[in-house]
Amino acid sequence: MNNKKVSNAVKNKPADKGDEKITVFINGLGYAADKGLTILEIALANDIFIPHLCYDPRLRPQGSCRLCLVEVEGRPEAVPSCLTVAEDGMKVTTDSDHINHLVKLNLELLISDHPLDCMTCDSAGSCALQDLAYRYGVAGTRFKGDTHEKKVLDDNPFIFRDNEKCILCGRCVRMCDEVIGANAIGYAGRGFESEIVPAFEQSLKNTDCVFCGNCISTCPVGALQPRPYMKKARIWQVEKVRTTCPYCGVGCQIDLHVMDKKIVGVSAPEGVEPNFGNLCVKGRFGMDFVGSNSRITHPLLRNSSGKFERIGWEKAIDIVSEKLNGIINKHGPDAIGVLSSAKVTNEENFLMSRFARAAVGTNNIDHCARLCHASTITGLIPTFGSGAMTNSIGDIKYSKASIIIGSNTTEAHPVIGYEIIRNIISNGLKLIVIDPRSIPITKHAAIHLRQKPGTDIAVLMGIMNIIYQRGLHDSTFIAEKTEGFKDFAAGLSRFTPERVAEISGVDREDLIAAAEIFGRSKPASIFYAMGITQHTCGTDNVIAIADLSMLTGNVGKPGGGVNPLRGQNNVQGACDVGALPNVYSGYQYVKDADIRKKFEQAWGKELPAREGLGVTDMIEKAISGELKALYVLGENPMLSDPDILHVAEALKNLEFMAVQDIFLTETAEFADVILPGTCFAEKNGTFTNTERRIQMVNKAVDPPGEAIEDWKIICSISGAMGHPMGYANAEEIMDEISRLTPIYEGINYKRLSEKSLQWPCTDSSHPGTSILHSKNFTRGKGAFIPVDYRPPAEVPDKDYPYTLTTGRILYQFHTRTMTGKVDGLNQMAPMAIAHINKDDASSLGIADSDMVMLETRRGSVKTKALVNSKIKKGTIFLPFHFADAPANILTNPALDPVARIPEYKACAVRVSKI
């Protein structure tokens, strides 16, 4: 028994617990493992077979299926290995006649009341019960008795339940309770009558179910099925293509199931970062847009009568390049603006940057990051030195406390939301939610501070003041790693709990309790999103968050950090590779002559030194007539920008606009030429997720019609304009990115195809960086910067007495170009609904489901009202997804002076019943 093997069984536990090793002997061989692991975990990590049905590494073990029994020397009876923590020197037998007899007996019992209809079951081939029956030779049962006639629940677009096939392992219930926190289903009845159903056996649509389908992913048999993918293909007929989800910035790894060149299913690989097998409703069920018949399949030209007509690629390229060259010759390159896209790959964004700078000769390149996290960059660069999420999704499990401020995490970044909920339920994480609305995750919060929109600085400074007054700040960290604290601290005392309560409307005692929790919990993390950034004080909001994290010494530590959640699949990457007006890839400044020279040499062209225009400024310049042309790749400013009536005016004013997209968007309607691009499933490349993780995007299906990969379109136009780019494939583009970009220097496809990597990754052996600023801050010392509260640009008054705030909902995404093509999602959320507090509604004579008119100084929108107390009094919420009730007709284009980000999250509005 001295045949010791090195084990890769590593316990997911806080770093400060140490890593004590033990040796366990399984079937005569010794295995080293971390202390605290169960026998089953160690066995599975070492590829030792132990049968199991109720175990899923994502869930707490339950020990109900009684299949993972093993013998342990010195114990009189077989023990369930999923519940038995291994001890040093323990001698385990997994494969004795006795054990095999017990397993077979249990399987026979299960089979005795399980329909043996594998030939028509969608799970055949991926059913754990079928596999075990095969392995143990269980073809039938000796136990004849009653069998069940149980329910089939088929009352929603996504989750199909056939309880006839259910083995009552409870994995779906535990998934829903422990990971998703929805508690939508439970056991009902007793004994033979037991069944898993929603409360009162009603439709899942009437429960807190979020239709993530993770219950389906954990079901070991065929009881739960993904409704839209049923009866499409046997699992062995599909090719699984591993790729990265095209929705939010979490960057979930998904396997597209492909048969006959069509996507017939989606699953998530187990044990793979960052989502470890979990998905949300959009990632699992939102892929119908790929093969949608409303895709653009041919280049289109607006003819003299204003209609789009089909043209060939050659003509399209000629027209675009001639028009752009003509404008350059007449008005100079800065008369052209280029909008790149947070939806396309790093490689394509890099080419867009090269196209703008080298082919056109302007730094007028930007993308929608301007509208979401521009203030994260301008807030975190002066404080930390780097504008990205400091920590990783995987280290939420080390957090003792978290603040979520201005992020509706479970709806906008569901899988990160699930990870936070899982840690609240299983690891004692304490959550503080700071949000004007009772967003779904507040159900799991220890404290909910409900501030007025736009008063975040007051709340954050108030929390810091309490922490400082009570001596809960980390003076060692502050002294060793930061600067500017003295001046900063002097400004804190103005934010007394009383004053903060008055400004923000939060309860004084709650504020103190929140400060106590955050100040006393180590490590503690902060998550934020658009509720922080999309304000005229967005930069200062972010600085206040950075200050709080430094004050409590939480930067550079597992489970701590400042975590801006990026909203698009590749918004991080689009920034990283230079789709910004002031930097090349890797945040290298265009103004820096040495840097510029490096890129000039690489691209063989003299490059402009002057910083370019951002999205919001391009719109202004188009109105004033200085900007003559726009080249738009995969963006939809006609819905996504603030004050879209103004945007429409700008787009109409352009001499020429080319749009490269997969659908005829609201913006494309204004184009002169439309070029059909490809979606994520039709090309190769990389996306970089919110935690700086660079992940492969792999082609699964062919593009429709004559659509071609976006990077090829960019190359063609660039070549026709006199700046040829000679890339044979996406990989060559990444090789150039890594040559020119220090933070991506160690990135190449060979490494990525084995494992995703987080930047900075500075050479080919660098393992990537999961936590930023762990030794020192990127800028050297962390800088405390004092900030002051100032109200939003537009505050309620007599004429417009309410505050309008905007945001996302779970079942739609951005301007609905993708989710609008998915039937199930449209069933769940068919239209925009304005959320109104019940007190406000009653004083306005508005009842739930009434039609209402929202009016601001920019325009008006008609929509349906949802009346409840989940939204703070005085505040109206409207999702921005819907073209038939576009929130951005209403929003205020007032900008943060530094980040140039518009104030989507607060403007004055008037409401009336129609």
Next chain:
Amino acid sequence: MVESNTVKDLVKKKGNKREDLVTVLQEIVKHEKFLSEDRLLEVAREFDLAPAEVYGVATFYSFLPVKPLGENIIKVCQTIVCGIKGKDAILKAIKDKLNIVPGQTSEDGKFSLLTVNCIGQCDNAPAMIINDKPYVNLTYEKVFKIIDEYQP
């Protein structure tokens, strides 16, 4: 019927920890004979539990009905001793007398029949309970007489 704030009052008296749940549900059944959806939702809210969980607990116990039942509830023991000693004859008597089988309510709404697990009367089997009163050493004939007592 119970006033709308009764669940709140009950919780104040009995507590709202998980271990108090069954007691509170029993109290509601005592007053209202069954647990309506509205009551279970109130209980879920007061206990800060998911409705699915409260529903699961309620449906686990045959003494916590979640559907309205007849005026009188007959619970016949179906466990092994009563089974050997003639449970089937008891059920037949009820069928003959009231024309109901387990799970059903008589047409006039006077009786509901349930089968339950051991009620602790093994030494006097077979046994049943009507409302809260146990009846033991039953025979086919005895059941007829007992039911007559509830039908004046």
